[in-house]
Amino acid sequence: MAEQKTIHLTKNAYIKLKTELDELEGPLRTQIIEAIATARAHGDLSENAxxxxxxxxxxxxxxxxxxxxxxxxxxxxxxxxDDGVISPGMVVTIRHDGDTETETYLLGLREEKGGEHDILTPTSPLGAALLGHSAGETVVAQAPAGALKVEVIEVHPA
Incomplete structure (x- = not known):
């Protein structure tokens, strides 16, 4: 069996996932079981939508x-x-080369969505390229559509 890769989660993301798991394994699982039982009671399963x-x-x-x-x-x-170095759990503001607008992301997993920032995963081409860099640095990421060149404007903890 292949070795599992470590997943870096913020404490907040871990709590969200644990809460979702508890809900899925508790009340939601019970609801699905009841829905299946109710539908099964309607008879012929071959045409039971x-x-x-x-x-x-x-x-x-x-x-x-x-x-x-x-x-x-x-x-x-x-x-x-709060050392200014990009790592999971940091909020990163970047500017694409040739652009005047900035974009701000939380570097983390999609399970951390729901906050004020869009999510940039550390496994995406841009997220992986940003890891370990600081404000003021220029980073080049190799994406499927070609190279992305961005300037890191600001870095701080979420």
Whole structure:
């Protein structure tokens, strides 16, 4: 079996994932089981759209449970240090080469969405290229559409 890769999560992201897992394995799982039982009671399963929809929902839910469990099992909690160096959990403001507008991102996993910043994952071409850099530096990321050149404007903990 392949070795699992460590996933860097902020404490906030870890708590969000744990809460989602508890909900999926508790009340939501019970609701799906009840929906399947209710649909099954309607008779012939071969043409029972309600039953098939509930089973599909159960499959999606159990897939998400497995995904979250794997993430939590391989998680390393990181606390962003206020040292000006880009790492997971940091808010990064960048400006693309030739542009006057800036963009601000939280460097983290999509599970951290819901805050005031868009998410830039550390495994994306730009996110990976930014790791370890500081304000004032120019970074070049190799993306599928070509090279992205950005200037790091500001870096601070979330």
């Amino acid at each position: 309600e039953y098939h929809a509930a089973k599909d929902q159960q499959g999606l839910q159990e897939s998400r449970v497995r995904q979250i469990r794997q993430m939590l099992e391989n998680a390393e909690i990181v606390e962003a240090e």
